[in-house]
Amino acid sequence: MTEYQKLLVVIDPTTDTQAALARAVELSIPNKASITVFLSIYDFSYEMTSIVSHQEREAMRGGVISQRKAWLEDVLTNYRQEGITINTNVVWHNRPFESIILYAIQGSYDLIVKGTHEHDKFKSVIFTPTDWHLMRKAPVPVLLVKDHDWPVAGKILCAINVGSEDDAHQALNNRIIEHAIQLAAQFDAQVHLVNGYPGTPVNLAIELPDFDSYAYTETLRMQHEQRVHFLASSHAIAVDCCHIIEGLAEDVIPDVAKQIDAELVILGTVGRTGFSAALIGNTAEHVIDSLNCDLLAIKPEGYRSPLADD
Template identity: 75%
Template sequence: MKELKKLLVVIDPTSDVQPALARAIELASPTNASITVFLSIFDFSYEMTSILSGHEREAMRQGVIAQRQAWLAELLEGYANDSISIESDVIWHNRPFESIIQHAIAGNFDIIVKGTHLHDKLKSVIFTPTDWHLMRKAPVPVLLVKDHDWPVAGKILCAINVGSEDDDHQTLNGKIIEHAKVLAEQFDAQVHLVNGYPGTPVNLAIELPDFDAHTYGETIRMQHEQRVCYLANGYGISSDFCHVKEGLPEDVIPEIARQLDAELVILGTVGRTGFSAALIGNTAEHVIDSINCDLLAIKPDGYRSPLEEDNS
């Protein structure tokens, strides 16, 4: 994980409390990294006012932007930090996720930090469509934050995939753990690994009378445990912090996160579209609907955002 030098923080325009900004300041403090708070606004009614000229509509848009810039300036007074540079940008754009990603690309930001919504009644985090798009399409890591502190000696849970031995999966596993190790050192946290493995196919047990389902299941379990422990050992992580459980990743990851009372889950997102996204990308999307902690989504090396390709 490279050092975080530039953080892009997405501001919630509906609240004076900004957990994403507070978390970004925590992340930036050790290295005196710079922070840019970003607000994308749009009001369709300004675009539909046909009686106004284009110049008049632009003047109205600039007026709204100026009001929001003044609000941001007042908001940032409460987050003043002598050692950290905090700038602000407000733009007019009808698709927030596109404006965020384009700004991150243009400014060479190292991470996007955005708050999520905690639903009191359900005690779960509610993710917005913008969150989904950022996880799939942002070329930089995306940290989705809820309103809570990261206590000392907290727990960071890395969701890894050892079911495949191809180089891309192995590289992404390493990238996930490296991010966790850096954050663990900064926040004096424990790094845990989690892996869900598939159960015995029911059709095999039915179609093959001599098939030993128990032995098959034990073999798969041991194989996954050995791979996870081998991976953990390479990064100096105790086997006591390895969690291997039968089940789909989208079920196993939230379950272990709850058991550990984890502060952060880190997982990889492939960012594909179409049929391959249905097979691969949905794990992350199912997981974030089921966890009540921060989530850091990381892309594989070499990933290019569709927005980068559109602009190239």
């Protein structure tokens, strides 16, 4: 797997403190990676101004973009004084996630870095947050940054799925761990694996009085443990760094991340879109608000964004 050589940082226009940019700079230093900060802006009121001509609306939009570019230069002042080269791009677009993904594809970026915050659960069903769109549709890894330091000798937690032995799941598990190992080498971090396995279905215990729920759960636990340990040994990860816990992934992952004080959780996303995404969602979307650390979302090898065909 190649190192992150081109980083695309999504700027938050509501604050002068850019956690995503600070994290990108940390990531860029060892590999001397290039950084581009990207800001997508849109004001519907400018489109509704019918009393002015098309040329005048274009001029107003240009004025807003120029103001934002000047603001960005102020934000970047300290980094520029430290000799860090950072490119900038400000665009006018009414769908931020779309402009970010298309720019990342066109520029062949290796990583999208964006600050994140807690999302209102009800509103998220109706108005999907930009973070969710990026995790679902971006073909490159997406790093969602929170206010949590990346200390030297810290911990990186890989959320893996060993419930299925099909090639696609195994390939994604390996891809997740490879990203973790690469980052661990940069920051002298320790790689951990976490896997949640299901408990006994309630209906089985009720419908089958002689059903041995303990034996069933133990068999599942041992099966998952064996698969996780095999995966760990193939990547030279210590058994002590493997966490196999009964429960749903969206509950187990944040609990273990808090327990070991991880600075980063890495997991795979399947790119589910449309109606099924609204109803089911991805594990990444369920856990992002429960984590107190960064989240790196990885797509399967060869994933093609639906926006690439637009």
